[in-house]
Amino acid sequence: MSVSPIKKEFPDDMDNIRDAMKLEKYICPHRGINYPCVICKDCRDMDLRQFPLKNGFIEKTKNSSLISLILELRDPFDDMLLRRLSFALSEATGIVQKEPEPGFSITFYISEALMEKVQEPEKLVKFISNFQHTFLSETIAARSAINKWERTTTKRLLWDMSIV
Secondary structure, three states: OOOOOOOOOOOHHHHHHHOOOOOOOOOOOOOOOOHHHHHOOHHHHHEEEEEEOOOEEEEEEEEEEEEEEEOOOOOOHHHHHHHHHHHHHHHHOOOOOOOOOOOOOEEEEHHHHHHHHHHOOHHHHHHHHHHHHHHHHHHHHHHHHHHHHHHHHHHHHHHOOOOO
């Protein structure tokens, strides 16, 4: 397996994410199908390249990439929300692995087949690049919804108990 050395600087994360999405159809010589090289990693022909990100890491092969991010999770509630969101995105599109790569918070799985379906690749680049900020905004909204539920439920339960 030929692995290029890891680049030490962090040029532009968005450029590295764009590069991770430049994939080609590749028929695996061992399996005879367009199997994701980044999952298999069994042959020398996969052309594995690795790129660091400010808050993560990219592994790119000919036909697939993994983009793993480390997110700043404030507490177990954030962790639970991220796990649930990762599972939902995985079920809906397959773009997120149900379990992230070891040491990371979330891992995006990008394949040549997925990129054929993406109508505006730049939106996907921005989504991944801004995921930390987007996730933080969504957790604030989730906390607000739970706080509203708590207040409403408390009022209703106090009313049900005839406590004024």
